[in-house]
Amino acid sequence: MALVLLAVVLILLKFLEIGPVAGWSWVWVLSPLAGAVAWWAWADATGYTQRKAMDKLDERKEERRRKVMAALGTDKTKR
DSSP states (O other): OOHHHHHHHHHHHHTTTOGGGGSSHHHHHHHHHHHHHHHHHHHHHHHHHHHHHHHHHHHHHHHHHHHHHHHOOGGGGGG
């Protein structure tokens, strides 16, 4: 996400001709987008994205379990 935000800022600076970015080639200005595409391709190909989603789901399940156990009065972490 940081690469996309950087690309948007660079594109705006280039389009509005602000600072040294105005003199840069469009290849350099758009290169963070290429980096973002490469990152997303790698993340999807290696399963990184799916693992992060599964970890988040597991955390939500565990938190829900803790709340139920606390509501039942059987939460052993509070003793």
